[in-house]
Amino acid sequence: MMFSTKAEYGVRVMAHLAACDGSQPVALGAIAEAEGLPLAYLEHLVQRLRRAELVDSRRGAHGGYSLSRPAGAISMAEVVAALEGEIAPVECISADPDGSLVCSRERDGGASGPCPTKLLWTRVQGSIVRTLEEMTLSDLIPETTTKRVSV
C-alpha cells in the first residue's frame, strides 16, 4: 500500500462532493455517514483540502463544504498532493528545488556518476504524476450520478 488512507478517504470526500448537486454545501457529517468513515478524522483531511483551495467551506447551520471549482477543473494530482503531500516514490527523489538533497550515492563528488537508481524512481514518479494529472474529479463520477438538473 503506497498511499495512506488520507488519500483514499480524501478522494472519496471529493468524489462525494462532485457527485452532489453543488448548489449548496454538504455537511461533513453527512459524507462521513454515507461513506462509513469517522467524522472526526475526515475533519482533518478536509482541512487540507480547504487550505489547498480545493473546497470552499461555509460555517454554521446549513453549512458544509463544496467544490471550489467545477469537478472537471480539479485534477486528481492536486487532490492527492493536498492530502498526501509531495508525490515522491522514495526519498532519493524528494523535491529539492535547490537540488541540495542528492542520493547518498552522489556524495562522492559525482565521480561515479549520478545515483543509478535515480532514473528508475524519476520515471515511476513521472508516470504517477502524469496519470494523476490526466484525471479530473469528473472522471470519477458516473454520468447517471451527475446532476442532470440542467437537462
Add this chain to the structure above:
Amino acid sequence: MMFSTKAEYGVRVMAHLAACDGSQPVALGAIAEAEGLPLAYLEHLVQRLRRAELVDSRRGAHGGYSLSRPAGAISMAEVVAALEGEIAPVECISADPDGSLVCSRERDGGASGPCPTKLLWTRVQGSIVRTLEEMTLSDLIPETTTKRVSV
C-alpha cells in the same frame, strides 16, 4: 514517500550486483560498505530477493550474491515486488484474486455502482506497474560501468 527504504536499498543492491562482473559472487559486506548502508539490514532485504529467486547465494569464504539471470532479463517490477510486496496504491486495490475484497463503498449490493474511486487507483497502479515492467536492471547501469569484456 510511497516506497519504503526496502525498495530503495534493495534496488541499490541489485544495481550494484548488475554493475559488478557477475563471474563471481559479491559479499554483502562489500556492497554495504560501498553503498553506505547497514549490513545487518541489507541481509533482510537480500533474503527477500533470494526467495524471489532474483539472486543466487553462495555461502562460506568468497561467498556472496550474484544475479540469478542477466540484468536485462530482470524487470524492476520483479525486484520491487520482491522487496515491497504487492504493488497497490491503496487498500481498495489490494489484490484479491477471488475478488472478495471490495471497497466499503461496494458493500451495499452495488446498488450505487462500483466504488467511484476505484477507477483512479487502478489507473495509478497500472501506470506504476507498467513503468516498472518496462525497465530492467540493465537500464540502471550506465554503459561505461557495464563489463565490456565480450567486446
Add this chain to the structure above:
DNA sequence: GGTTATCCTACCTTCCCGGTAGGAATGCTT
C-alpha cells in the same frame, strides 16, 4: 439565544519501519 456546523489544538494508541543482536549452518583455506 440556541442550534448547527466548521475550525483548531492537543492527545492517544497501534502498527510497522528501520535497525540491531546473536547465533547456527555452510563452505573455503590452510
Add this chain to the structure above:
DNA sequence: AAGCATTCCTACCGGGAAGGTAGGATAACC
C-alpha cells in the same frame, strides 16, 4: 581438522507516523 568468512535465521527493540479521539472555540443561521 581447525579456523575463518560468509550466508542464513530468529528474535528483539525503539521511534515515528498513521489513524483516530476529545474538547472546545468560532461562526452562521433560525
